[in-house]
Amino acid sequence: LQVPCAPSQPLAGSESRRFANKHSKKALKASLTLGILLGMFFVAWLPFFITNVTQAICGCVPAGFFDVLTWLGYCNSTMNPIIYPLFMRDFKRAMGKFLPCCRRSAEPRPSAISLSMRNSNSGPRAATSLKNVL
Numbered sequence: 188l189q190v191p192c193a194p195s196q197p198l199a200g201s202e203s204r205r206f207a208n209k210h211s212k213k214a215l216k217a218s219l220t221l222g223i224l225l226g227m228f229f230v231a232w233l234p235f236f237i238t239n240v241t242q243a244i245c246g247c248v249p250a251g252f253f254d255v256l257t258w259l260g261y262c263n264s265t266m267n268p269i270i271y272p273l274f275m276r277d278f279k280r281a282m283g284k285f286l287p288c289c290r291r292s293a294e295p296r297p298s299a300i301s302l303s304m305r306n307s308n309s310g311p312r313a314a315t316s317l318k319n320v321l
Contacts, residue, residue: 220274227270231263 235256242248272279 216274220270223274224267224270227266228263231266232260235260 238248238253238256272282
């Protein structure tokens with residue numbers, strides 16, 4: 188007595204492949220973003236740290252050159268708010284909610300009351316306990 192194969196089984200295989208493909212695309216995008224962020228960090232700060240060690244050993248680095256490398260490192264911090272929205276959709280949405288320059292015309296502006304209620308401990312909240320969280 189044999190049980191016939193259900194037609195949903197091949198579909199389950201294609202669903203798992205589609206999920207794995209979607210997951211691998213997300214992982215690839217996250218790796219790319221992390222690689223760009225770390226690459227920018229190393230390009231900006233590695234010359235400063237090498238020069239700093241060289242200055243400690245021989246004292247032969249001109250002050251102006253050291254200042255330029257310091258500001259190059261500071262520029263890395265200004266690049267992060269540019270890089271994050273380019274590669275992360277969630278970050279872009281969050282910026283669009285709170286910064287007027289990044290908001291789409293269809294999105295309503297959050298009121299000051301709703302922001303203060305959200306950031307304070309007052310206001311209606313669902314009861315949370317350890318049991319609800321787990």
